[in-house]
Each structure stands twice: as C-alpha cells, then as structure tokens.
Amino acid sequence: MKHQPMRKISALSLFLIGILSTLWFAISTPIFASGVESGFLITGRLFDPQGQPIVAAEISAHIPDEEEAIAEAESQRDGSWVLALDHVPEEVSVHIHRYHFVDQVIELDAADLARLQETSILRIAELSLEREVTAGFWIATAIFITLLLLIAFEKLHSTTAALLGASAVLLVSALGTAFAPSMYILNFERALTYINWEVIFLVMAMMIVVAVIEETGIFQWTAFQAYRLSRGRSWVLVLILMAVTAVASALLDNFTTMLLMTPISLQIGLALGINPLALIIPEVLASNVGGISTLIGTPTNILIGAYAGIGFNDFLVNQTIGVVIALAAMGAYVIWHYRKEWAKVSGGVSETLYEKLKEHGRIRNPNALKKSLVVFVFILIGFVVGERIHVVPAVPAIIGATVLLIWLKPDIHLMIKAVDWTTLVFFMALFMVVGAVQEVGLIALVATGISQVVGENLGLAIFVIVIGVGSLSTVVANIPLAASMLPVVEFLSGSIPGASSKVLYYALSMGAAMGGNGFLIGGEANLVTAGITAQAGSPISFKEFLKVGLPITYITLFIGYLWLMIRFGAF
Amino acid sequence: MKTILYPTRGGQTSYSNQDAVIALAKQWNAKLIFLYVSNVHFLEKLGYVSHTKVVQNELEDMGEFLLAMACERAEKAGWKAETVVRQGSFIEAVHNVISEHQVDTFVIGAPGSTRAVTTTDFLQSLIQEIQQAHQIEVLVIQDGDMIDLNNPG
Numbered sequence: 161m162k163h164q165p166m167r168k169i170s171a172l173s174l175f176l177i178g179i180l181s182t183l184w185f186a187i188s189t190p191i192f193a194s195g196v197e198s199g200f201l202i203t204g205r206l207f208d209p210q211g212q213p214i215v216a217a218e219i220s221a222h223i224p225d226e227e228e229a230i231a232e233a234e235s236q237r238d239g240s241w242v243l244a245l246d247h248v249p250e251e252v253s254v255h256i257h258r259y260h261f262v263d264q265v266i267e268l269d270a271a272d273l274a275r276l277q278e279t280s281i282l283r284i285a286e287l288s289l290e291r292e293v294t295a296g297f298w299i300a301t302a303i304f305i306t307l308l309l310l311i312a313f314e315k316l317h318s319t320t321a322a323l324l325g326a327s328a329v330l331l332v333s334a335l336g337t338a339f340a341p342s343m344y345i346l347n348f349e350r351a352l353t354y355i356n357w358e359v360i361f362l363v364m365a366m367m368i369v370v371a372v373i374e375e376t377g378i379f380q381w382t383a384f385q386a387y388r389l390s391r392g393r394s395w396v397l398v399l400i401l402m403a404v405t406a407v408a409s410a411l412l413d414n415f416t417t418m419l420l421m422t423p424i425s426l427q428i429g430l431a432l433g434i435n436p437l438a439l440i441i442p443e444v445l446a447s448n449v450g451g452i453s454t455l456i457g458t459p460t461n462i463l464i465g466a467y468a469g470i471g472f473n474d475f476l477v478n479q480t481i482g483v484v485i486a487l488a489a490m491g492a493y494v495i496w497h498y499r500k501e502w503a504k505v506s507g508g509v510s511e512t513l514y515e516k517l518k519e520h521g522r523i524r525n526p527n528a529l530k531k532s533l534v535v536f537v538f539i540l541i542g543f544v545v546g547e548r549i550h551v552v553p554a555v556p557a558i559i560g561a562t563v564l565l566i567w568l569k570p571d572i573h574l575m576i577k578a579v580d581w582t583t584l585v586f587f588m589a590l591f592m593v594v595g596a597v598q599e600v601g602l603i604a605l606v607a608t609g610i611s612q613v614v615g616e617n618l619g620l621a622i623f624v625i626v627i628g629v630g631s632l633s634t635v636v637a638n639i640p641l642a643a644s645m646l647p648v649v650e651f652l653s654g655s656i657p658g659a660s661s662k663v664l665y666y667a668l669s670m671g672a673a674m675g676g677n678g679f680l681i682g683g684e685a686n687l688v689t690a691g692i693t694a695q696a697g698s699p700i701s702f703k704e705f706l707k708v709g710l711p712i713t714y715i716t717l718f719i720g721y722l723w724l725m726i727r728f729g730a731f
Numbered sequence: 732m733k734t735i736l737y738p739t740r741g742g743q744t745s746y747s748n749q750d751a752v753i754a755l756a757k758q759w760n761a762k763l764i765f766l767y768v769s770n771v772h773f774l775e776k777l778g779y780v781s782h783t784k785v786v787q788n789e790l791e792d793m794g795e796f797l798l799a800m801a802c803e804r805a806e807k808a809g810w811k812a813e814t815v816v817r818q819g820s821f822i823e824a825v826h827n828v829i830s831e832h833q834v835d836t837f838v839i840g841a842p843g844s845t846r847a848v849t850t851t852d853f854l855q856s857l858i859q860e861i862q863q864a865h866q867i868e869v870l871v872i873q874d875g876d877m878i879d880l881n882n883p884g
Contacts, residue, residue, distance in 0.1 A: 317778045367781075374785055419782055423793040430800060435743065516799055520792045580781045684777070691773035695790055696797060697742020 200276050202243040202254060202268075204284035206235050208261070210604050210651045213239025214289060216350060217258035223249045239286075248277045254284070259344050260296065260600050261289040295342040296332070297600040303328045304597045304644070311637045314681075318637060319582045322589035326351070329596040346599045354595025355588050358466040358554045363587065364579055365557035366456055369539065370412050371578030372532045372564050377524035379408065379420035384521020387428045392509075394432055395502045398439050399491050401425060405443045406450025406487055410457040411536075414447035418685040421447075422692040424520055431509045431517065436698050438498040441708050442490070444689045448676045449487060449716055452669055453480040455543065455553055459583075460642040460672040465553065467646045468653075468665045472543035472553060478666055482723030486674070486716040493715060497708055528568055535564050586639075594643045603644060607651035618658040619730045623721055625649065625667035630717040633675020634682050634710075642672040663728040670720035678713040680705040733761035736834040738825060741767060741797025746804070747875035748840040753805045753812070755838070755870075763812040764832055765801045767794035768824040791816055822857065829865050837861055841873040 202221065206214040219241045220229035231243040235258075243254065252273065254266040266284060268276075276282040303325050310321040329345050336344030382404045390397035401421070408417040422440055429436025451457030455465045455472040464470060495502070509517070523529055542556020565575060597603055614621040625645075632641055649668050653659040676683030680690060680702050686709075690700040725731055737752045739745050749765075756763035769790035771783050798814035805812040815832075817824035829837060841854055858869045871878050 319778060371781075374782075380789075415779075416782070419786060420789060423789040427793060427796045430741070430743070430797070510803060512799060512803065513796070516796050520796065574784075578781050580779065582778045582780075684779075687777055688774070688779065691777065692786075692790070692793075694773070695740070695769055696793055697740030697745050 199244055199246040199280075200248050201281045202231075202245065202252075202276065202284065203281065204241055204254075205239045205286045206241065206256065206258075207239055207286060207288050208601075208604060209288060209291060210607060211288075211654060212604075212647075212651065213237065214258055214261065215239070215353075217241070217256055217261070217289070219243060220255045220257075221245060222253050222255055224251050224253075229255075245276075248273055256287070256289065258289060259341075259346075260292055260294060262292045264289060291601045291604065294344070294600070295340070296336060296345040297602065299332050299343060300329060300345045300596045300600045301602050303332075304593055304602070307593055308636055308640060311640065312635060312681075317582070319586040319589070322586050322593060322640075325593040326589040329593060345596045350599070351592040351595055354598070355591045356463070356466050358552050359462055360584055360587060362456070362462055362466070362552075362554040362557050363459065364584060365554065365561040366413070367579045367583075368561035368575055369532070369536060369557070369564060370416050371575055372528060372568060372570060373412065373536070374416055374420060375525060376529035376532060377522060378529055379417065380424045380521045381523050382408070383421055383424040383428065384517055387517065387521075392432065392505060393502075394429075394434050394438070394505050395495050397428070397432075398442050398494060398498070401439055402442050402446035402487065402491055402494070406446040406483075409447040409450040410452075410454045410483075411540075413456070414444075414451045414458065414683075414685045415688060417447050418444055418689045419692070422689050423696075424517070426693060426696050426698065427517060427520065430696075431513050432505050434501045434504050435498075436696070437693065437700060437704065438501040440689060440693060441700065441705060442494040442498075444683075444685055445490060445494075445677050445709060445712055446487060447685050448673055448683055449483060449490065452673045452720075453483040456557075458669070458673050459587075459639050461669050463639070463642055464646065464665050464669050468650070468662055470662060470665055471547035472540070473547055474662075475666075475669070478727060479669065482670070482720055482727070485723060486719045489715050489719055490712050493712055494708070531567050532564060535560050535567070538563075590640055590643055594640070597644065598647050603647045604651070607648040610648060611652060611655055614652070614656065616655075616657055618656050618663070618728075619725055621652055621656050621659065621664060622667045622724050622728075622730055625652075625664055626671045626721040626724065627717055629668055629671030630675035630713065630720075631678075633672050634678025634713060638672040638676055638683070642668060645672075658728070658730065661728050663724055663730065667721075667724055670724070671717065674713055674716045674720060677709045677716070678706075679709065682709070733759050733835045734764065734832055735759070735761045735836045735838055736764045736766060736825070736828060736832065737838045737840075738766040738768060738821070739797070739801060739840065741794075741801060744842070745840060748872045749801050749804055750808065751872055751875040751877070752838050753808045753810050756805075756812070757808065757810045761836070763805065763810065764815055764828070764834070765798045765812055766815045766817065766824065766828055767798050768817045768819070768821045769794050770819060770821065787818060791818065822860070825857075825861065826864060829861070829867065834865070834867060836868045836870060837865075838870045838872055841871050841878065 206217050208214055214235055215237055217235040219233045221231040221243045222229055231245050233241045233243050235241040252268045256264040272282055307321050307325040310316045311318045330348055330351065332343055333345045333347055386397060386400040386404055389400055405417055405421055421443060425439045425443060426436040429439045453476060455461055455475045461475060539556050539560035543553050546553060546556055610624060614624055629645060645668055649664045653662060653664050680686050680700060693700055735756050739749060771786050774780065774783055774786055794816040802812045802814060815828055839854060854871060861869055
C-alpha cells in the first residue's frame with residue numbers, strides 16, 4: 161500500500177510525458193512565417209526527385225567574400241522556405257544544404273535583385289534536389305535490414321530490436337556530426353518528427369478499452385453460444401466461430417480475441433471428440449483477415465489510417481465486402497481441408513462437461529459489459545462522426561477510455577498495466593528507424609523501382625502491392641513492413657493515374673494482414689494461439705499451420721486483389 | 732491404499748496414457764490424482780505480460796475442463812479420480828502435490844518418438860529429482876505402455 165502514491169505518480173508521469181512530448185513537438189516545429197516581418201524576402205520550395213517536399217533543408221543567403229550568411233532559414237513541411245534580408249546587397253547567392261541531397265547554389269542575377277528591391281519579395285522557381293547516396297544511406301539500410309532479420313529469426317524481442325535499431329541510427333548520426341558527415345542519418349529532433357503520436361494514442365486508448373471488455377467474459381460467452389447454435393455439427397460450429405472471431409477482431413483486436421477464444425474453443429473441440437485445432441486454426445486465420453475491414457482491426461490499419469488520413473468509414477465501405485468474400489472462401493477451404501474431422505464427432509457432450517462449458521462461457525461481469533458496450537458504441541460513433549468534423553480517431557478513443565475509467569472505476573494500476581507498453585515503445589522506435597531509411601532515400605529508391613515496374617498501370621500496381629506485400633508478410637513482420645511501405649505507396653498514389661483514390665493504401669492493408677496467415681510465425685495472434693494450445697497438449701506445428709495457412713493466404717490475397725480492382729474500377 | 736499421481740496436459744494424444752494409468756489404479760485399487768499445471772511463461776517469452784492475469788484465469792478453467800474429461804474416462808472405466816490444477820512451474824507443482832497428497836507412485840507420460848531425445852533427458856532428470864526428494868516409485872508411460880526410459884526400444 162505504501163507504494164501506491166509512487167504508482168500514481170508513475171502513471172501520471174507517463175501521461176504527462178505523452179502530452180508534453182506532443183506539445184513540445186508542436187511548439188518546436190518552426191512556423192512558416194517566422195522572421196518574415198521585416199525587409200526583403202526571398203522564397204522558394206524544394207522537392208525531391210519523386211516530387212515530395214523536402215523538409216528541414218538549410219537555406220542561407222551569402223554575399224561574396226563573407227563567410228557568415230546574411231540570412232538563414234529552414235524548409236518547412238510543404239518544402240517552402242523564406243529568407244528575410246534587411247537590405248538588398250549588390251550580389252547574393254542562395255545556398256541550399258540538406259543531408260542526403262546534393263548541395264545547390266543559386267546565384268541571383270541583377271534582374272532578380274532589382275525585382276527584390278522593387279517588390280520586396282523574390283520568388284525562386286521550385287527546385288528539385290538530387291539524391292546523394294552517402295555512407296549514411298548504406299548504414300541506415302543495413303540497420304533496417306538487420307532489424308527485420310532480428311525480428312524474423314526471433315533473435316531479439318521486436319521491441320528490443322527496434323530500440324537497438326533506433327539507438328544505432330542515433331549513435332551513427334552523432335558520430336557523423338562530430339567526425340564523418342557522410343555517415344550522418346538523422347538527429348534526435350528529426351527522428352522524433354517521424355513518430356506518429358496519433359497512432360500511439362489510438363493504440364493506447366484501445367488497449368484500455370479492450371482491457372475492460374476482456375474481463376467481462378463476452379468472448380467466452382460468444383464461443384459457447386456458437387457451440388449451442390451449431391447443435392453438435394462441428395462444420396457449422398467452425399463457420400460460426402470464424403465469423404465471431406472475424407467480427408471481434410474487426411471491432412477490438414485479433415490478438416486479444418484469440419487469447420480469449422482459444423481456451424474455450426479448445427474445450428469445445430475436445431468435448432466434441434474432434435481435433436481442436438480444426439476449430440482453432442481456422443479461427444486464427446479468420447481473425448487475421450477480419451480485422452482488415454476496420455480502422456482499429458489491425459495495427460497496420462491504424463498505421464495506414466493515420467498516415468493516409470483514411471477513416472473508420474473508409475475502411476468499412478471499401479474493404480468489408482472484399483473481406484466477407486475472402487472469409488467465405490476461407491470457410492469453404494477449411495470445411496474441405498478438415499472434412500475427416502467433421503465426421504469424427506462423438507455422440508454428445510456429457511452433462512458434467514456441458515455444465516463446465518456453460519460455466520466457462522458465462523458473462524462474468526454483466527454490469528461492466530453493459531457499460532463498456534455503451535461506451536464502445538459511442539467510440540464507434542465518434543470514429544464515424546469525427547471524420548466529418550476533422551477529429552482524428554485517437555480523440556474519441558481517448559475520451560471513451562477515460563469515460564470507462566471514471567464510470568467503472570477499475571483499479572487504475574491494473575488498467576495502466578494492461579496497456580502493452582512494449583508494443584507502444586516498439587511503434588515509437590520503429591517509426592524512428594523507418595524515418596531513417598526514408599531520410600537517406602532508401603524508400604524513395606524502392607518507390608522508384610516499383611514505379612518503373614508498374615508504370616502507369618493501376619491494376620498492376622494493386623497486384624504488386626497486394627501479392628508482393630502479402631508474400632513478404634508471410635516471413636517479414638507486417639508492422640515494420642507496412643510502416644516502411646507507406647511512403648512508397650504515397651509516392652505511387654501520386655504518380656499513377658487513378659491511384660489518388662487511395663486504393664493502393666487499401667492494397668497495402670489487405671496484403672499486410674492476409675500475409676500473416678502464411679506461416680505460424682506470420683502474426684502475433686498465431687504465436688499466442690500456438691502457446692495456448694501447447695498448454696493443452698495440442699501444439700500447432702509449423703507444418704500443420706502451413707498446410708492450411710499458405711493456400712488460404714494466396715486464395716484470400718487474390719480475392720482481395722480482385723475486390724479492389726472491382727471496387728475502384730481498375731479493370 | 733496407494734496414491735498415484737499422473738500429470739497430464741489433457742490433449743488427444745494423452746488419452747491412451749490416461750487409460751493406462753486408470754487401469755493401473757484400478758488394478759492396484761489405488762487413489763488416482765490427475766494433475767494439470769498451467770504456465771503463462773510463453774506470454775512473457777512473446778513479450779505480452781499485460782494479459783497475464785486474464786490468461787492465467789482462462790488456462791485454469793481450461794485445466795479444470797481437461798481434467799474433468801480425464802475423470803469421465805476414469806468413471807467410464809469404473810474408477811474414480813481426483814483432480815488438482817496448479818499454476819506456475821511444473822516441477823515445483825509436482826513436488827508440492829506429492830508432499831500434500833502423500834503420493835506413493837508418480838507416473839509420467841513420455842511423448843512420441845520424434846521428440847524423444849530431448850524429452851528423455853528432461854524426464855530422466857525429473858525422475859531422478861523426484862526419487863531423491865520423495866523416495867517414491869516413478870513409472871514412465873508411452874502410448875499406453877509402461878516403458879523403461881533407459882531402454883526405450
């Protein structure tokens with residue numbers, strides 16, 4: 161008890177750190193108009209070879225034989241910059257320096273200077289800076305690939321691996337600043353700008369909401385109701401369980417859904433006398449796909465939504481039908497694949513076992529369930545309405561989580577513990593590493609490569625993203641993959657006719673999530689499910705998962721591709 | 732009356748071993764205790780400690796159910812069995828239950844041949860530890876047959 165004040169302080173501190181970091185980030189971003197009140201202004205805009213604005217370039221005005229600049233500025237988010245001069249010298253040159261780009265010097269001629277003198281403002285034509293492959297490029301690329309390998313081969317926990325990557329990037333950059341400028345990647349301040357706080361707060365708030373809901377017993381209750389509805393027909397049962405898991409994953413998250421559905425599904429399977437994995441593997445496959453239809457259903461959708469401004473409604477409208485068709489195909493395949501199991505069903509479940517199942521499948525806290533469902537519905541309404549009034553999804557989620565904490569008064573320490581800080585830290589460190597490869601130009605290089613392959617063919621681009629990302633997702637962790645693909649998709653969306661509909665972002669969402677079904681190691685939900693089934697003497701082997709998961713991955717990826725082609729008229 | 736302790740995970744592959752232990756208990760007219768030990772260490776290994784409490788509860792429910800199924804097998808074979816569900820370290824749980832229930836015979840199942848090499852080492856060290864600590868009889872059972880771990884063939 162004597163530690164309680166300390167715990168309260170820790171919880172409050174964490175919250176304040178989050179708020180202050182956001183404020184600091186907002187305040188520390190230079191304002192476009194800073195220093196433009198007086199004198200003469202030289203303005204311009206900078207773009208990279210892909211047409212994306214260049215941020216944080218150093219621009220300075222120099223006069224001959226003077227080492228020190230007479231004016232300095234930094235390019236803003238839209239690539240614009242403004243140099244403020246207090247007088248117009250006879251000769252001026254504008255120097256542009258940006259790490260990972262070739263330096264440029266613009267000599268202003270007499271006509272330019274005359275115009276500046278006359279109108280007080282001189283607009284320089286938009287400039288495209290050439291990329292420069294530095295030592296930093298290769299180091300950042302090596303760090304990123306090492307990070308992916310460490311996660312794929314489970315040499316380090318993903319959060320530790322991401323922190324190692326972020327630390328390596330910052331260390332190399334610090335050394336670069338002091339000793340070898342070509343090694344420089346990005347500094348801490350710049351790295352912070354890559355952290356998407358909207359994602360962090362949305363994930364954190366939803367974790368609190370899920371932590372309240374998971375203790376009510378709703379997951380176990382639905383599984384038991386599925387068993388009752390199926391009346392002992394195991395093929396019907398598996399279809400109902402897949403549907404329930406898919407919906408629960410879309411509304412909450414697939415990891416928690418599988419964590420709570422697996423034990424009771426296992427009991428039902430064993431009671432029926434069938435291999436419980438014939439119920440559980442299809443459930444986990446459905447959970448990975450079901451989440452695609454909403455903004456909050458998968459971590460990759462949260463990333464995509466925050467990056468591309470795709471809202472809850474957009475995901476629902478543009479993905480749901482494709483997801484339902486993919487789930488239907490998955491159901492058909494599962495029924496065929498496990499056909500021998502369905503014939504095995506024993507005569508019936510004994511009274512004792514039925515009572516135990518009923519006991520385990522009961523609602524444990526009806527009051528908490530009612531209140532949390534009310535709040536959850538309001539959060540969903542907040543997502544839908546928020547889009548129309550430009551309120552990001554993190555806001556209704558935070559408000560909803562807070563209302564739940566006040567209304568239900570759960571132990572705040574338990575709720576803070578229920579927030580998966582390892583995942584949040586993973587996201588933050590990952591954003592920094594992805595920012596590093598973006599900064600040095602690796603992402604631009606990949607984008608250009610894909611662009612050359614697909615040309616202006618939108619259908620081909622959708623195919624490449626859905627199938628390519630899906631295939632990669634079977635072996636590469638889908639969150640870092642999606643995070644690094646976002647700027648690539650942004651470039652392709654801007655360069656391919658018809659892609660401004662954001663169809664390629666939906667392709668990324670489908671590919672990243674469906675690919676997780678290929679191998680047992682393809683997703684967190686798969687691994688946690690395997691962990692639970694092993695506890696009941698029914699371990700999921702790599703081969704057993706592969707036999708069902710891999711065909712289903714490609715069936716669903718192909719359906720996803722066809723759906724997007726139809727939905728966005730890309731045929 | 733002798734007391735037999737048999738830890739089980741309760742999966743379908745353990746049914747033949749459960750039947751053999753039930754038959755043994757019936758033959759010896761012994762009290763039979765089924766033990767299930769759940770462990771959420773896999774969650775810690777995956778880095779998901781935030782869900783530990785809720786998963787522990789679920790696994791405990793699952794353990795009760797799996798042992799209820801084992802008891803039904805015993806009843807069908809005309810014998811009665813008791814159950815114990817524990818959480819945490821398997822070895823620690825076994826030691827505790829042996830002491831608490833004055834167990835005379837500890838029966839442990841050996842899994843299939845594909846994982847026999849590593850499991851044999853674990854089983855041998857477990858058997859040695861149990862015998863030294865409690866001086867009780869330890870039997871190994873595989874696919875429904877008693878085996879000598881030193882001569883598995």
